[in-house]
Amino acid sequence: MSGLTHIDADGAARMVDVGGKAVTTRIGVASGRITMSPEAATAIAAGTAKKGDVLAVARVAGIMAAKRTSDLIPLCHPLPLNSVDIALDVDDTGVTVTATTSTDGKTGVEMEALTAVSVTLLTIYDMAKAIDKGMILSDIRLLSKRGGKSGDWTA
Secondary structure (H helix, E strand, C coil): CCCCCCECCCCCECCCCCCCCCCEEEEEEEEEEEECCHHHHHHHHHCCCCCCCHHHHHHHHHHHHHHCHHHHCCCCCCCCEEEEEEEEEEECCEEEEEEEEEEEECCCCHHHHHHHHHHHHHHHHHHHCCCCCCCEEEEEEEEEEECCCCCCEEC
16 A cells, blocks of 8 residues: 555554644645625625524634644644635625635645635624525645655645
8 A cells, every 4th residue: 555645554544644744834725705695795794684693703713723732633643724814705605715824844734724714704604694694615725835855745
């Protein structure tokens, strides 16, 4: 089973040993979208959804999720995050979420950015589902990563 980083010689799952890697500044940027009715988008933008300030709660949920990524994703290293930024862009048909995560460490923060986006979108859904149960979460993806042995990458 050589070449697979999360599988040992016997085929068992393992966490990758990053002990020999250099500490570098690492940044991950991910995005996603939730599409909804104009009524739901208007309520979110105006802050009039029955459950309260959807954007504020979703932003906090995304930050909390980034900090707990290793509790959710098997074999993911726990990381001391330097920062998590959640940008929310509301338009007439939904909300686009962009999460930027950073650390000074031995492994990247792409999973933290993707987890932040996912949980932010799920929180928006939860808080606005009384207005529109048919909202669609989509386009969750990594936009870029910086730092580490493999270098920089942009979608």
